[in-house]
Amino acid sequence: MSLTLSHVTLAVTDLARSERFYAEALGFSRVYAAEPDDAFKRLLERTEARSLAMVSMQAGDFRIELLKIEPTDGALSVPPALGLRHMAVRVDDLQAAADRITGAGGRALAGTDTSAGGGRFTMCADPDGVRLLLIETPKSSS
Secondary structure: OOOOOOOEEEEEOOHHHHHHHHHHHHOOEEEEEEOOOHHHHHHOOOOOEEEEEEEEEEEOOEEEEEEEEEEOOOOOOOOOOOOOOOEEEEOOOHHHHHHHHHHOOOEEOOOOOEEEOOEEEEEEEOOOOOEEEEEEOOOOOO
16 A cells, blocks of 8 residues: 555634745645535534635645634534644754744744754744644755
């Protein structure tokens, strides 16, 4: 069996804000937007939602889907405690990427800068608090 990653879906509180953030901070571009139907609500196990709206975005081979869930009764079921911890993103310039994230409405998490194996790392967060691990690895010499 051959596997390739299709996409990562992030539940967000403000679809337009998140789309702007991922475009400005990390260079993602919109692929499509949709309002999934009831069958898709069942697939995502979100039948309690009044509506769903999503935007699919891509940067290189990396695709994300931003999902806004509008609850019927003002509350959503609690997401699982286990699951996505962070998205790791390779960058050419760690500081420049962190600056773009903060400039686009995200934040750099203080005290998370570290290095190992020749690489540099820092943790940031998008406007909803989703963790973004930035990884800068040495450029290979040819």
